[in-house]
Amino acid sequence: MSDQQLQHLIHMVNQIAANQHGDQATAAQRVTTHLQKFWARSMKAQIIDYLDSDGSELSPVAREAVADLKRLRQAN
Template identity: 65%
Template sequence: MSRSQLDSLIHMANQIAANNAHYGDATVERVHSHLKKFWARSMKRQIVDYLQQDGSRLSPLAREAVERLAREQVARVG
């Protein structure tokens, strides 16, 4: 994956989180649902890999949503 692709994924995840922040307690679930429904499998895999390697550029809300994706990936494999 190129650095610019990763930068785009991080930016998009943070934007989705920011655009849904007004939902309060439901924000993380909404962001997680959006990523799950609308992102390609390869995009989800790349953002989860980034989270597991670093993740420092994800906003707290985006990070939590991606953590949920990561847990689901582990559950499907396990």
């Protein structure tokens, strides 16, 4: 994956997170649900890999959502 593609994924997940309201845990759960429903398997894998390797550009809500997504994928 190119750096530009990764930057696009980071931007998208941060935007989704920024549009959520309520406490951080609730917002993160909404983002996780969105990622599960609407992101392709490859996109989810790439953002999880990014979280594992660095993750520094993810907002706190986005970081929590991607970590939750990772836990859900490992459980299945």
